[in-house]
Amino acid sequence: MLAHRTALFKASGTAAARTAATAAIADGRQIIDLTAGEIWSELPPTVREGAIAAINRNLNRYTDTLGLMELRHAIACKLSAETAQPWSAEEIAVTSGAKQALFNAAMALVNPGDEVLVPAPYWTTFPAQIIIAGGTPVFIQTRHNGYVPRLTDLTAAITSKTKAIVVNTPNNPTGAIYPRDTLADISQLAIDRELWIIFDECYGAFTHAPHTHHPIVSVAPQARARTLIVNSFSKALALTGWRIGYLAGPKAAISAVKALQSHTTSNPNVIAQHAVLHHLQSGDTAFQLQLQRDVANARALGLSILSALTLVPQPAAQGGFYFYLDLTKLQRRTKLIGRGVNADDVVNGLLMDAGVATVSGTAFGDPAGVRLSYGIDLESLDKGLRRLTATLNMWN
The missing domain is CATH 3.40.640.10 (Type I PLP-dependent aspartate aminotransferase-like (Major domain))
Structure with missing residues (x-):
């Protein structure tokens, strides 16, 4: 019998999202992974x-x-x-x-x-x-x-x-x-x-x-x-x-x-x-400064694409390298038409319909949020966010 404390918590929700993305890729699907809490970069x-x-x-x-x-x-x-x-x-x-x-x-x-x-x-x-x-x-x-x-x-x-x-x-x-x-x-x-x-x-x-x-x-x-x-x-x-x-x-x-x-x-x-x-x-700061510029460029690109969302406000993304989507308006709309959704539903839908892996806000104690990492290459980010935006807008 395991220690009682093992029943008090679950494995990391972000790790679970990465696992789901990896499994979909292993099945041969073309998935753009926006789950990782890291920047894709060479070594300093x-x-x-x-x-x-x-x-x-x-x-x-x-x-x-x-x-x-x-x-x-x-x-x-x-x-x-x-x-x-x-x-x-x-x-x-x-x-x-x-x-x-x-x-x-x-x-x-x-x-x-x-x-x-x-x-x-x-x-x-x-x-x-x-x-x-x-x-x-x-x-x-x-x-x-x-x-x-x-x-x-x-x-x-x-x-x-x-x-x-x-x-x-x-x-x-x-x-x-x-x-x-x-x-x-x-x-x-x-x-x-x-x-x-x-x-x-x-x-x-x-x-x-x-x-x-x-x-x-x-x-x-x-x-x-x-x-x-x-x-x-x-x-x-x-x-x-x-x-x-x-x-x-x-x-x-x-x-x-x-x-x-x-x-x-x-x-x-x-x-x-x-x-x-x-x-x-x-004392060499060149790598870190370039990394910061790369992240800033990815943020600018992402915000430009996400501005086309209709029922999801553009995220503030003040720091770090995540876009956090507030789904409350989308949830109210889908509830009115008889198919209410939570963050898990949205994440599963994005994975299946758009081929984009994201992290549900339920991992963060929020059933009305979705986290997207923009620490990936610009080409993949552009493609992934355009797919995501088109899919969410179809749910209106």
Whole structure:
């Protein structure tokens, strides 16, 4: 008999969408896959050079549990530049991707019975890891406010059991970027109510004018003592498969994470660590800047095509590399003509009728949304979104 906790959560909804797309392709169908949370790109030259050099040096031994001290120092320097505050290597834990950083945060902060506020729609891993830690996710609906939580809604949800607030900006799946004032209000709320902030900024490298990403500890330095920052190199450098992320926070929290990580994964992959270290030490930003331009071009193309949708508003796509479609008008229309649909129906229809794989909002706690990745090549994106637009418009 399996442990009871295995019944409390399901496999990732985004992973399930990728699996469905892969299965359709295996059946011989011509599918355009808009499910992946990654950018299709070649390796950054600096990362490749660092990895090859590490292999040639026969670097195959354990590092410190929290990663190479040189890498932790380099990440601290990066954070210092981004936040305009000094960071030290002792405040950094290198992890096997952002998921492990989030898992470490949940396990280090959440006691059984604790509640954690999670704005919805949410990345599917947030509530799953809270549940694994024995806590209860409390969802805060944001659709009515441009997918940004209202302070009044957050405040109303706080109880004596509330332990933390998850803040994910730029947001996955919606692409919303939290305004500076919102971050300041959340920070003050956390201070006043003695709550932790889990700040996920994995998509911070991709913001689209006039919107700006604000690190929360820059907005509210006084909240730093109760903030854990989660980030990775997966998105900014298109390195999803390399699994290198980091957690930054107070030394006491990082010390607890070290003890936890020593009994789970131990140190992250040593070659990936050296590769990212070489990239950070090189100071070469050419690859990342080109990647940002490529993403911006894909966004512009996608928004132009999606503007032809009739019952689905054009998504804001303020940051990251997702279009998040609001299906509420389409759902009202289909209900009136006697064939109401939810997000799962739409996703299945797009896969079958248009040959386009997308992710249902039900994976993110939202039965009225669909997520589309525009991190693919422009030709495929153009074809996929035109098929999608034509199919959705036929459902009027």
